[in-house]
Amino acid sequence: MTEALLQIEGLTKRFGGVTASDGVDLAVQPGELHAVIGPNGAGKTTLIGQLTGEIAPDAGRVGFAGEDITTLAVHARSQRGLARSFQITSLFSDFTALDNVALAVQAHSGHSFHFWHDARSEAALRQPARETLARVGLAGREQILVSSMSHGEHRQLEIAMVLATRPRMLLLDEPMAGLGPEESVRMIALLRALKSELTILLVEHDMDAVFALADRISVMVYGRVIASGAPAEIRANAEVRKAYLGEQDGQ
Amino acid sequence: MSAWFTPRNVVVAVLLAFLALVPVYSALTGNAFLMTLFTRIVILAMAATSLNLILGYGGMVSFGHAVYLGIGGYAIGILAHEGIGSGFVQWPIAIGASALFALGVGALSLRTRGLYFIMITLAFAQLVYYFGVGLDRYGADDGLQLYRRSQFADPINLSNRTQFYYGCFVLLVASIYLTWRIVNSRFGLVIQGARSNDRRMQAIGFPTYRYRLICFVIAGTMCGLAGVLLANHTEFVSPAMMHWTRSGDLIVMVVLGGMASTFGPLIGAVTLLVLEEVLPVLIKLVATPIVGSAATRAAEYWQIVMGPLFLLVVLFARGGINGLLVSLRRD
Ligand SMILES: Nc1ncnc2c1ncn2[C@@H]1O[C@H](COP(=O)(O)OP(=O)(O)OP(=O)(O)O)[C@@H](O)[C@H]1O
Numbered sequence: 001m002t003e004a005l006l007q008i009e010g011l012t013k014r015f016g017g018v019t020a021s022d023g024v025d026l027a028v029q030p031g032e033l034h035a036v037i038g039p040n041g042a043g044k045t046t047l048i049g050q051l052t053g054e055i056a057p058d059a060g061r062v063g064f065a066g067e068d069i070t071t072l073a074v075h076a077r078s079q080r081g082l083a084r085s086f087q088i089t090s091l092f093s094d095f096t097a098l099d100n101v102a103l104a105v106q107a108h109s110g111h112s113f114h115f116w117h118d119a120r121s122e123a124a125l126r127q128p129a130r131e132t133l134a135r136v137g138l139a140g141r142e143q144i145l146v147s148s149m150s151h152g153e154h155r156q157l158e159i160a161m162v163l164a165t166r167p168r169m170l171l172l173d174e175p176m177a178g179l180g181p182e183e184s185v186r187m188i189a190l191l192r193a194l195k196s197e198l199t200i201l202l203v204e205h206d207m208d209a210v211f212a213l214a215d216r217i218s219v220m221v222y223g224r225v226i227a228s229g230a231p232a233e234i235r236a237n238a239e240v241r242k243a244y245l246g247e248q249d250g251q
Numbered sequence: 252m253s254a255w256f257t258p259r260n261v262v263v264a265v266l267l268a269f270l271a272l273v274p275v276y277s278a279l280t281g282n283a284f285l286m287t288l289f290t291r292i293v294i295l296a297m298a299a300t301s302l303n304l305i306l307g308y309g310g311m312v313s314f315g316h317a318v319y320l321g322i323g324g325y326a327i328g329i330l331a332h333e334g335i336g337s338g339f340v341q342w343p344i345a346i347g348a349s350a351l352f353a354l355g356v357g358a359l360s361l362r363t364r365g366l367y368f369i370m371i372t373l374a375f376a377q378l379v380y381y382f383g384v385g386l387d388r389y390g391a392d393d394g395l396q397l398y399r400r401s402q403f404a405d406p407i408n409l410s411n412r413t414q415f416y417y418g419c420f421v422l423l424v425a426s427i428y429l430t431w432r433i434v435n436s437r438f439g440l441v442i443q444g445a446r447s448n449d450r451r452m453q454a455i456g457f458p459t460y461r462y463r464l465i466c467f468v469i470a471g472t473m474c475g476l477a478g479v480l481l482a483n484h485t486e487f488v489s490p491a492m493m494h495w496t497r498s499g500d501l502i503v504m505v506v507l508g509g510m511a512s513t514f515g516p517l518i519g520a521v522t523l524l525v526l527e528e529v530l531p532v533l534i535k536l537v538a539t540p541i542v543g544s545a546a547t548r549a550a551e552y553w554q555i556v557m558g559p560l561f562l563l564v565v566l567f568a569r570g571g572i573n574g575l576l577v578s579l580r581r582d
């Protein structure tokens with residue numbers, strides 16, 4: 001068996017009385033799309049927060065590409081190639097779409113202690129940013145202010161921001177959140193294309209998307225991973241059906 | 252061509268031309284007061300420009316920015332008092348002291364956000380203010396007279412008021428130009444990104460703290476230079492230079508003129524400081540026929556007019572006067 005790209009061991013996080021991560025063990029193999037599903041409040045976003053360094057775990061360890069990154073700063077993890085998108089859109093709303101993505105490109109083209117040259121005229125930043133925007137379906141929207149874009153476009157831009165950092169692995173927190181049926185179809189197509197290039201941890205409530213895309217699925221409930229396996233195994237797992245999929249069917 | 256011919260640019264061009272001609276007008280009419288007033292305006296516009304870099308572009312609401320006026324000014328005053336009159340020694344020390352102080356304050360305060368940041372910058376400024384009050388050797392509360400302006404090599408003579416004015420004016424224009432270059436550079440975009448969404452900046456891989464810190468130091472240094480000029484202008488330093496109300500004035504200039512705009516601080520400084528002179532006279536003029544000699548007392552309350560004026564701009568013109576001028580174009 002190959003060595004996992006992302007290795008999570010015994011990750012634990014408590015918020016007062018709530019145990020948002022309860023000894024989470026999880027391994028994501030290189031090239032795999034690993035979906036994490038679970039009801040609201042299960043601790044999925046908290047898990048991603050600990051992987052990116054925004055949230056410090058109370059216990060446990062995170063390994064990435066053979067390195068222990070448990071205490072690494074947020075920006076340093078991004079520099080290692082671990083990139084996250086946000087469940088609640090988090091962009092530079094007073095910037096244009098192109099400026100947003102160009103900043104993400106800039107973050108990974110050396111240090112930014114350049115005080116004189118006009119950064120908006122640097123082809124080395126603008127060109128990759130344009131290409132990334134086109135990739136997520138935002139060609140022609142480069143000069144639009146983020147604050148005047150639609151929710152669907154914000155979700156596309158979220159992905160562009162992540163891709164522009166040229167990551168090794170994506171941590172996607174509900175990329176489909178709030179998308180209409182047509183937009184969802186396009187997003188699934190985009191994720192399917194990305195899946196062939198990158199390792200992905202996908203947190204998602206949209207079960208159609210999850211079962212269409214995932215190589216492996218882990219199910220979280222109350223901060224614990226109650227099952228982990230191939231999609232077919234998860235679908236057949238009685239505990240999972242009871243805890244999660246069952247109530248979805250009943251909706 | 253016509254893209255440049257906008258109401259905002261016309262106002263800025265007229266303003267700059269006016270500032271460039273103040274010594275000429277002053278010489279022709281023999282009006283020395285105007286010269287003194289506008290030297291002060293130019294220097295404080297430079298301080299406001301430096302504040303705009305962190306406040307407007309960086310979203311760092313420093314409520315102690317005048318402390319750098321004091322540090323730059325006191326460095327000159329103390330060195331002169333100790334018999335070191337050379338500008339070649341004074342100025343680098345003054346500027347270095349401002350930079351170092353900004354580095355210390357920034358390193359501590361930039362770990363906090365929002366109200367805490369405001370309070371910490373204010374606290375440090377107050378600390379230095381009271382330190383100045385306690386400096387018995389250097390005049391304490393009453394301040395310290397500069398018996399001589401900074402001495403430079405021959406063609407440069409700061410005691411020549413016209414030369415001094417143009418020196419300040421050139422440094423102001425240079426500060427505005429430098430700020431403009433900085434905010435549009437890679438560094439500047441990082442600073443603005445961190446204002447807009449620091450969390451995202453870190454997530455995409457920027458160690459924002461060190462960039463914001465360097466920005467804070469640049470602004471403090473620039474303001475320290477304004478302090479050097481102010482001390483040379485008034486030939487006097489006192490703790491009042493760095494009183495918190497002076498920091499408040501600088502914020503008012505930036506907000507009034509237009510945050511995160513190239514010429515906003517200049518427009519704001521000119522507006523505030525000219526109104527400060529004009530409003531008392533106006534009030535007196537209007538009030539004398541009505542209340543007679545009591546008008547003189549009424550004129551002392553010119554701030555009662557200034558306050559609501561400022562409030563109107565904050566409430567209805569989010570981009571300050573600069574923003575108003577820019578929006579004139581859209582019709
Ligand atoms: N900063 C915080 N302080 C206190 N409690 C928190 C904090 N963040 C999360 N929690 C709690 O931790 C639990 C897990 O939250 P989390 O956001 O990780 O769930 P989630 O699985 O992402 O849910 P959703 O599907 O709704 O996005 C919840 O009970 C939540 O209320």
Ligand SMILES: [Mg+2]
Nearest residue numbers: 044045046087
């Ligand atoms: Mg969540």
